[in-house]
Amino acid sequence: MRQSIRQYLAGAVAAAAVTSAGPVHAAEPIKVGVLHSLSGTMAISESTLKDTMLMLIEQQNAEGGVLGRELEPVVVDPASDWPLFAEKARELITQEEVDVIFGSWTSVSRKSVLPVVEELEVPLFYPVQYEGEESSKYVFYTGAAPNQQAIPAVDYLRNMLGIERFVLEGTDYVYPRTTNKILERYLMDRGVAEEDILVNYTPFGFSDWQSEVARIKEFGSQGKPTAVVSTINGDANVPFYKELANQGVSAADIPVIAFSVGEQELSGIDTAPLVGHMSAWNYFQSVETPENEAFIEAWHEYIGDESRVTNDPMEAHYIGFNMWVQAVEKAGTPDPEAVVDAMIGVTAPNLTGGVSAMMPNHHISKPVLIGEVQDDGQFAVVWETPGMVPGDAWSDFLPDSAEIIADWREPLACGNYNVASGECSGQDY
Template sequence: MFHSRSRLATGSVLVLTAALSLSACGGSKSGESSSAESCVDTSGDTIKLGFLNSTSGAMAISEQTVRDSLVMALEEINADGGILGKKIEPVVEDGASDPAVFAEKIEKLLTGDCVAAVFGGWTSASRKAMLPVVEADNGLLFYPVQYEGLEASKNIYYTGATTNQQIIPAMDFLKSKGVKTLFLAGSDYVFPRTANKIIKQYAKELGIEIVGEEYVPLDDDDWTTQVSKIVKAKPDFVFNTINGSSNVGFIKAYYEQGLSPETSPIISVSIAEEEAPAMGKDVTGQFAAWNYFQSVKSPTNEAFIKAFKAKYGDKRPTSDPMEAAYTSLYLYKALVEKADSFDVDKINAAADGVTFDAPEGTVTIDGENHHIAKTGLIGRINKDNQFDVVWSSDAPIEPDPFLKGYSWWDPSGE
């Protein structure tokens, strides 16, 4: 059964309220069909798809990489004959790092441009703003970024990690390193606060003490006061759930106040290969939890890296969110071809077990919750701003977005 537990973050109240009113309770149950009538035109030799990413605002540093990988996947698929013989015609929009804009733009894409599916979003606030719109319109959204879980929708496919594929493996890694104390630093919106609620409950189970918890607004780069509290607390590790350019201010304050990987190392869930060299400081020795690194060794990943660098230049690295976005377009192609249709309900009926040989490894869609099985990885940043893998799960981790398999989890707890 699908559930939607939306808690909209700050944004334009009027736009988001209008979006929410489109979908009573903000969610649809598995097997239910929306009354929304599709305007998707499949009569020609092209099919429209929407690319909705922030190319301006605080999230542009990260989301532009997702846009680039979607464009590359599109060109590859079109060169290979398209989807069901139809070339992809992209309709491109800027989410402007604003949840209200994402809600407005996805409505335009689905009902004005009549795209068959939308690919994009980064922050959980942007996803939650789009969720009631895409459900009311019975459209499809492919969301490529790790997130806090506790959500599933028949109208969204989640190709980034859910909590048990990134946050929980990161905590297991910290426990294996003998960590006793942990400080939580996050952006002040949905993902960090929900992720930290999960971290705090699992930390208690693992015997790890949380010695501080601080948040700064997503568009705020001043972490001076909050980092001074980290200095005073002297934690074994800092768990970083900061997103976007605010990471630059956090890293700046961290080093300027004398912290280092030798004293209180950081483990991040949003700093990847693209962001590491943009931090303004040498972040060698810091850690990150993802499900893909450029350093993953496989023929598929080598081909992916080669193609990306050929298109965008040797200095551009690959990273987890962009790989998940690239994978999402190929998964959509596989879904449509299995269903032999662009119809949303037929695609959903065919979804379970659809696979793709992705750069991160073979991924498989869970037809019940629309997440994919993913291998958990921990990497340590080296002098080249690449990640040396220091921990890996034994096999791809099956998605458990509602943490049903974890007895310590209490959704109503602190």
């Protein structure tokens, strides 16, 4: 791999910092890029992740930084503008000279950034659930793959609640469309009739939910237990849930299970009419573990507001950041290429009491939890997997990807390897 002069110098400075007896933070700081929307439709979700990263960096600096070097956050605002994510990522790498980027929320923003980090060879840590069907050498997916969220969620609806009809309601972009493609195939393969699956998409920031909620009510009035599987993203969730309440749709009638609604999104809603609706995540604030208690306490102290909630993507950044720190220490340098090579096999505690591991496909192992909305805006966990679930980059339930695996270890070093043909059809670096 080519190594830039900047990367070479960064490695030399890190080595000097480790071997010298100089004071902590004597060397140049290690720059950490933070790429989250602070304005626009996704700010409701992403601004908290910016604050999370700043807290984690401050904590690490208080412990002496990494390799005796201070971490310096570099924050940019891509403003919920998907092409701007690519521009800001390039700015972070080429102008600000960051060694790593933590950021993006939507899959369309991640896919905008993907060619930039692959070209410039700087890792991106992506903290949000996504649709799978991807594995990049320069992306570490710390959010849930479909087998760590969507599949367990519909299994819960079918097996525990007896649901027979499904409304797949999503925002119109790649994550909901690909996730619902997987879910449609999965449900029909298990005997759900095509006419018992209703699929609909609305734009980002959609607010006029009256007609769509009426259609959901009509679909659910056909004599079969019905549920909504929601991949609605961003601030469109607020009017969606309000309209459900306006039209008297309760969890007892047509429960909603959401993949993008956590504590942060509920903080802007009167949750009393939504009690019993659900979300599927890998973390909830209400989980009672010493690790989570310490994280919540630190968050409230940092943000100065005990009413500020925590959520799943915050935990994903917590895990990813700690994994990155360990990989830098393992490599002995923040050089991006060296850190990428050191990441596989790194482990870090999660906040639910277990330990997550970075796997060869650049996804992590995580538990899966189903939580019901409570009237205080928190979730009560009603179901969880007995242990860690490894993230699957390529779905077993789509014919085109069922025979594809990702493994970034040598000699395979491929994110799109077809086990039947023995060929790597994606980038293999």
